[in-house]
Amino acid sequence: MAKQSTIRTPIVCVMGHVDHGKTSLLDRIRGSSVVSTEEGAITQHIGATLVPIDAITRMGGALSKVSVNVPGLLFIDTPGHHAFTTLRARGGALADMAIVVVDINEGFRPQTIEALQILRNYKTPFVIAANKIDRIHGWRVQESQPFGKTFAQQNERVQGMLETKVYELVGKLSDLGFNSERFDRVSDFARNICIVPTSALTGEGLPDILMVLIGLAQRYMTENLKVSTDGPGAGTVLEVKEERGLGMTLDVILYDGILKVGDEIVVAGNDQIIETKVRSLLKPRPMKEILIEERFERVKSVTAAAGIKVAAPKLDAVIAGSPLQVIRGGNRDEVIERVRHEVQDIQVNLSDIGVIIRADTIGALEALSKELEGHQIQVMRATVGPVTRHDVIEAGTIKDPLYSAIVAFNTPVLPDAVDTLADVAMSHVSIFEGGVIYQLLDDYIEWREEKKQ
Numbered sequence: 001m002a003k004q005s006t007i008r009t010p011i012v013c014v015m016g017h018v019d020h021g022k023t024s025l026l027d028r029i030r031g032s033s034v035v036s037t038e039e040g041a042i043t044q045h046i047g048a049t050l051v052p053i054d055a056i057t058r059m060g061g062a063l064s065k066v067s068v069n070v071p072g073l074l075f076i077d078t079p080g081h082h083a084f085t086t087l088r089a090r091g092g093a094l095a096d097m098a099i100v101v102v103d104i105n106e107g108f109r110p111q112t113i114e115a116l117q118i119l120r121n122y123k124t125p126f127v128i129a130a131n132k133i134d135r136i137h138g139w140r141v142q143e144s145q146p147f148g149k150t151f152a153q154q155n156e157r158v159q160g161m162l163e164t165k166v167y168e169l170v171g172k173l174s175d176l177g178f179n180s181e182r183f184d185r186v187s188d189f190a191r192n193i194c195i196v197p198t199s200a201l202t203g204e205g206l207p208d209i210l211m212v213l214i215g216l217a218q219r220y221m222t223e224n225l226k227v228s229t230d231g232p233g234a235g236t237v238l239e240v241k242e243e244r245g246l247g248m249t250l251d252v253i254l255y256d257g258i259l260k261v262g263d264e265i266v267v268a269g270n271d272q273i274i275e276t277k278v279r280s281l282l283k284p285r286p287m288k289e290i291l292i293e294e295r296f297e298r299v300k301s302v303t304a305a306a307g308i309k310v311a312a313p314k315l316d317a318v319i320a321g322s323p324l325q326v327i328r329g330g331n332r333d334e335v336i337e338r339v340r341h342e343v344q345d346i347q348v349n350l351s352d353i354g355v356i357i358r359a360d361t362i363g364a365l366e367a368l369s370k371e372l373e374g375h376q377i378q379v380m381r382a383t384v385g386p387v388t389r390h391d392v393i394e395a396g397t398i399k400d401p402l403y404s405a406i407v408a409f410n411t412p413v414l415p416d417a418v419d420t421l422a423d424v425a426m427s428h429v430s431i432f433e434g435g436v437i438y439q440l441l442d443d444y445i446e447w448r449e450e451k452k453q
């Protein structure tokens with residue numbers, strides 16, 4: 001039988017600084033597309049929202065001119081880059097594209113910069129939502145309108161103010177090595193990052209951001225989006241959750257193939273590979289049926305891309321960020337090996353002398369190590385989990401004092417590690433802790449410079 005292939009829905013992750021409007025933006029996209037389309041056109045997935053292409057077309061006028069062959073966009077709701085780095089697929093990022101949300105009145109903040117650095121390292125295409133334009137003093141709201149239409153309705157002073165703010169962003173992006181422009185002046189998506197002025201509150205500019213995302217997908221990624229519709233399913237575990245009446249379940253984003261009830265699957269635990277069999281596949285119930293007691297609707301199978309809840313035995317030890325792969329035919333050993341490889345083989349180049357790094361998830365560890373590599377900082381060991389006493393002792397014995405350091409991202413330092421650090425013999429060792437990668441890096445680099453003198 002010939003293998004069927006199709007272009008799957010691109011997966012889009014929303015990133016950006018706290019309170020800049022990530023959740024509001026998704027809510028508004030969900031809300032408007034529900035209003036602008038026939039009932040049921042938009043579907044809520046587990047951990048994600050699928051906005052089909054016809055809903056997008058109806059929202060955005062300009063889009064109707066573009067010939068479109070992607071089936072829609074799957075937005076991952078879990079906000080922030082934490083999700084982005086946890087969601088890995090085949091050693092890369094799971095998200096095909098990203099929206100970086102920036103409050104246009106506040107400009108870039110630490111997490112905006114971090115998001116951009118992560119996207120650069122993963123070579124993920126993205127668009128900037130210059131959000132909260134309705135807060136510009138004197139702004140006249142044109143509910144849900146494309147940017148061009150609403151901009152034309154503003155007076156000259158307001159227009160000038162918006163331009164200035166957009167150019168401030170262009171300047172900041174340029175400092176970081178990105179060429180960018182307001183989206184309606186961009187002719188080559190490969191050379192320039194599009195900045196789309198938006199308001200998540202009023203819906204202004206949202207048709208444009210959807211259009212830019214579709215354009216990016218269409219022009220630059222259709223090859224990557226080709227998947228088999230009948231091949232064995234492959235996905236990434238978003239969350240491991242206990243559900244009443246179902247036991248332990250996995251929230252999974254399926255990015256390739258098909259997943260069926262009864263399929264044998266392989267997932268990863270902290271230090272073991274788990275084989276099990278899918279007992280049920282569950283989708284959220286549509287809103288209007290919310291009164292029905294059971295929260296989920298059972299389905300027999302799902303095809304990529306989709307967000308789905310998987311119930312199966314033996315899921316207790318599964319880790320978030322783990323790959324999920326279906327065993328089909330005689331490829332059991334191969335699949336197990338692939339999953340094992342994906343978990344162990346984080347793309348870190350280790351050196352004999354270097355810093356010790358720790359992070360809360362596999363993806364975060366990888367993001368941190370890439371950033372260090374970019375600064376020619378060597379890494380001796382990279383592991384998931386809290387900082388231990390052993391880490392401190394190891395850092396203490398490193399020959400080069402400039403590397404007697406532990407860099408810990410989003411993960412605690414255990415009490416006995418703190419005790420050991422207080423030891424006189426360990427006075428030359430430092431631990432850098434934090435939740436923003438590039439700040440950790442700056443701290444470490446500063447410490448290093450001081451030591452050199």
Ligand code: GTP
Nearest residue numbers: 017018019020021022023024079131132199200201
């Ligand atoms: P975290 O998830 O905490 O990182 O924040 P977030 O980026 O998801 O921001 P969220 O969407 O929760 O928005 C934060 C606040 O800004 C809320 O009070 C929103 O109502 C408000 N807000 C978001 N977008 C807009 C906008 O375009 N205009 C205005 N006026 N307010 C907005």
Ligand code: MG
Nearest residue numbers: 022023024079
């Ligand atoms: Mg949020």
